[in-house]
Amino acid sequence: MLGNFVKFLKNENERRINVIKFNAIVGFPSVSGCIDCTRIPIVNPGGDDLVAGPKMEISDIVVQHPDSTHDSVIFDRSAIRVRFEQGQICGLLSGDNGYACRSYLLTPVIYPTAQQEEKL
Template identity: 45%
Template sequence: MLRPDKADLRGVPVPRFLQLLAVLRFYATGSFQVISIEFAGKLPEVVKIPQSNEELATARNIFYRVSHFPGVVGCVDCTHIPITSPGGELAEVVVGPRLEILDIVCRWPGSTHDARIFHNSRLRLHFDRDEVSGLLLGDSGYPPLRYLYTPVRNPATPAERRLV
């Protein structure tokens, strides 16, 4: 009998027993779409933006221990995967310090720029409304915002060069 094991959770975003079940489902159906649809049904349970002071403080502390970068609650990036959106129009990737998914967007074609996807996301709305306190880190595909830090293109000061 397969059961979740705490040892399965060390450094692995998806526990091994769930990986095995996903592979077995793929072998049985020949399609990841069924898995994606079932995963999408669980999104509200597992994909959550930290909003309580305790959740945000935990995320900031873990990111600080890893990178010594204060105030960070998530890292944002786009990964284009060629599937039919299992979440339809309601689907919205930001990753937390334990590699958990905090937000996901699934409604744009692969040619859409990262900045446009973020600009139209629910996540940006939460940060714009100050419903989430903290910083996001993004790559140079995103605009620098008061809560979204991106790489400094031409570092001039010692502090800027230290970030490169």
């Protein structure tokens, strides 16, 4: 039943819809998903990553790491990272400062020095 509840964007139209919804929520263009590591005590349902959409739906999940594993390590070892880096998934991910900023993964500016950075 994992595929019924956890699924990433199937096509370009679904990605565009997510981008529109995220932009409507926070006024941030091009975001198609938000990433964070949330530990939930479950039995492995057979997924690979964790990404959520604008309606708080789970788009992808990773279940192979213990609680002590840092979020960024889990993401670095994930299939979804590879898919973004290979251009199989368009758009941007929004993450917290536990992740490295990448061309497809935006993270907050911790110590903003310009007005534009303060908006992030």
